[in-house]
Amino acid sequence: MVNPGRKRDHSRDADILQATLDVLAETSYADLTIEMVAARAGAGRGTIYRRWTSKDELILAAVACADQGGPESGEFSDTGSLRGDLLAMLDPDWLGSGERRMRILSSLTAMMGRTPDAFAAVSQAIVEPSVAVYQHLIQRAVDRGEFAKSADVAALAQLIPAMATYRALFMRLPVELPFFESMIDGVLIPALESQRSS
Amino acid sequence: MVNPGRKRDHSRDADILQATLDVLAETSYADLTIEMVAARAGAGRGTIYRRWTSKDELILAAVACADQGGPESGEFSDTGSLRGDLLAMLDPDWLGSGERRMRILSSLTAMMGRTPDAFAAVSQAIVEPSVAVYQHLIQRAVDRGEFAKSADVAALAQLIPAMATYRALFMRLPVELPFFESMIDGVLIPALESQRSS
């Protein structure tokens, strides 16, 4: 008799965390109740509390696995130009997953401001991956000689995530392809090109 | 006997709203309690409920008068160049009041996402005034011929507020003069100048 009893169904972990993110994307940290998550996941509250000790821990765990689904962890198609690379990356369903992440971001900003753990979790799962995509593509363009080496890649990598987040959260406008094109052609690339002469 | 009894001391309104903003800047919408506001303002809860019917109404009223203190409602010094105008505007204590507004913004993002009233209040009191400053100065620079008429002033006016908000809220880095200089010289002005040729 080493491990008697019914096995814990760990496939439900993902369901519950996914339900947590769903509720988080629709309401907010304060309005999220364990009951909502349980109902959405078709689970009992006891099942949730057997796996995570508190509401905060559940949310942190859910946020920690919110970076799946984006194209950021794979390779990026190399079209030969930064503009082409960016548009190729944006094309698929990045926009939808980006929108979802922004709503989660919105629900968690208040929590981020208080607990350092929450800030770290959101930063690693949502903020940093978004910036990293742009950082990677811009750096590659600089390395291939498309722009000057003196470009401030780290700062410019934040440009489009920042503008998209601002637009979605604080202006409630859709963040779609025309917006990205406008930012790429009207801001990002001019900023990179201005480094040539200086 | 037309108006008997002790007069309501309306000078306390401002104290209470200010205390509300203070608490909001330090905690969050969900964590704010009427008790905290009352204690901070040196008032009783009854006094607050006699003036605003609910916690939500109090917060909306407080946010609605959060745009005071900034230099945005007056004239701006005209240094002859956009760069000079922007730095002149930033110099005083705009940075401190901007930091405070960002913390309030952070505390209210979740509330904004749910109630349209809250979104409208935050938008009018915090988001729009910030953008309006840049919009005004950039438009003036375009009008004086510093940049091409074809520049997308409305979009570029969001640039610095968006980058500053992103930096403060989601990266927790200080938003100080070197950052603004970097944004003005490295992004905003190059984007405006790129319109010359197109």
Added chain:
DNA sequence: CAGTTCCGGAACTCGACAGTTGCGGAACTA
């Protein structure tokens, strides 16, 4: 089988906070 641990669900405890009421006192009116 018997014993154990899981599951969903429902009932429960408990603390926190919104909002209310009443008290003693101060300010105002007539």
Added chain:
DNA sequence: TAGTTCCGCAACTGTCGAGTTCCGGAACTG
């Protein structure tokens, strides 16, 4: 002065949700 309304304060009610416990049943072990 008498009557009214404000004030700060403290006690009170009601609700809501976190976290716990128990139930009947299912899944696993030996």
